Amino acid sequence: MKIQVTKQAAAKFLSGYPLVQEEDIQKLPADFPKDWVEFADSSGRFIAYGYLAKQNKGIGWLLSWKEAITAAFFEGIFQEAKEARQSFSYDDNTSAYRLINGEGDGLGGLTVDRYNEFAVFSWYNETIYAYREIIVDSFREVFGEIDGAYEKIRFSGKGLPESQHLFGKEAKEPLLVTENGVTYATYLNEGLMTGIFLDQKEVRSELINGYAVGESVLNMFSYTGAFSVAAAMGGSSETTSVDLAKRSYGKTTEQFEVNQLPLESQRIVVMDVFEYFKYAKRKELTYDCIVLDPPSFARNKKKVFTVAKNYGELIEQSIDILSDKGSIIASTNAANISLGRFKKIVIEALEAKNVSYKIDKIYQLPADFKVNPQFPEGSYLKVLFLSVEK
Structure with missing residues (x-):
């Protein structure tokens, strides 16, 4: 047509x-x-x-923009993507990273991640999914070292499960992967999530390399506690992980345990983040470093959260429980918010609290999350490392 x-x-x-x-x-x-x-x-x-x-x-x-879409076309896409990530394949300290980043690798509608010798395909619409056989066969021609794979169905597919085994061997549960020398427990066939967001590897690397050494760290919207583990491995004195999901307690505990980290120095709280801000302020708790990595959209019984409307509130409430000289790691994956707009939201909130601040570092997507230069919206991740003095 x-x-x-x-x-x-x-x-x-x-x-x-x-x-x-x-x-x-x-x-x-x-x-x-x-x-x-x-x-x-x-x-x-x-x-x-x-x-x-x-x-x-x-x-x-x-x-x-040139050749017809055939098996040879897909093999070419996969071969080019593999060559672009050679440095990751040679890195003994990191075994989990992205192989295909959708339109960044010329294949809009599909991402593929590597976890040790396994791959996880994420299909974002029904049309690309209809071609899964030719796409998967082409992938296996190029990535012969992959022993097995799973798939995530990220569209409304009638009768399709969120996650299922796709081919080859089945992975252990948990599957222990490494990133910058740290171990993370992942589950490849447990709903849409695996237990770790691979696009944050460089941010976790900063923590592993001592960004918060000797400091107390508060990790908000902590999910499975990956930032907390990275901070603890980097020498933080204690961590507090806060997430509303009940499963976060067991998942976060497991991440500390697989790294042989003492649980006495780690606090895991199942609570709404905004309620925890109030609790911490009431109890006069303070933290040296606060990590803010909310979902781009979230809803609970009392509140609807969006980055554009509510991220400033997170910054302002963080200031209330931050040490006199502290740091905030402000992160968002909202694709509809540009880096410039995100900085503006954060800076306006800091200035509303009358504090001195400096943006020390800015991170966006790591190299394995390849971005099409003609499609800037694809560069969705924005992370600001902020020094704050009250």
Whole structure:
């Protein structure tokens, strides 16, 4: 099928922009085809091959500006991605990293992560999932060292489980992976999450290398406590991990145990983060370093959290329980918030509290999370290391 796009869309697509939006299409088909489609300008001239799909952002992706989409095309994508990550494959201290970062590697709608000798495929729409056989076969041609794989279904697929075994051997539970020399317990077939967010490896590396040595660390929205473990391995005096999910207690305990870290110096609290701020202030608790890494959107019985509206509150409430000279690691994965806007949100909150501050370091996605330079929205991670003096 040939899909004609608007004049404005043709210009951005020809420059390499990969995401298709509804307003880009001159005449949207009643039903999205499950076949690859040819995108063309208003004169019918070829632009690229790609596909249409119902998904969280946009309505499809452009994949190839030259060759047809075949097994050879996918093998080429995988080979190029593998070569770009050679340094990770040679790193004995890190066994978990991203192999395919969606549109960053030319394959919008799919990510693939490596955990030791296993791979985890995440499918983001029904159309790309319909081609899983040819895609997985092409992957195995290139990544023959992968012994087994799992898949996550990140779209509304009728009758499909969130997670399932895909091919080859099955992984142990937990599967112990390493990152910068630290061990993390992961579960490859336990819902959509595995127990660690691989895009934060460089931030954890800062903590492992002593960013908070000798200091008390408060890790908010702690999930399985990966930042807390990294801080403890880097010599922090104590850590406090706070998350609303009940499972966070057992998961975080396990992360400390697999690294032989004494639990006496680690506090794990199952509580709403905003309630914990109030509790800590009431009890006059203070922390030398506070890590803020909330989901981009969250809801509980009392509150809806979005980065744009509520991140400033996190900063302001952190100041209330921060040591006189402390640090904040402010992080967001909200793709709709640019680095500039995120800095503005954080700085406005700091200035509202009348404190002195300095942005010491800024981190975005690590090298294995490859970004298409024509698609800046793909660089979703923003992390600010802040020194604060009250």
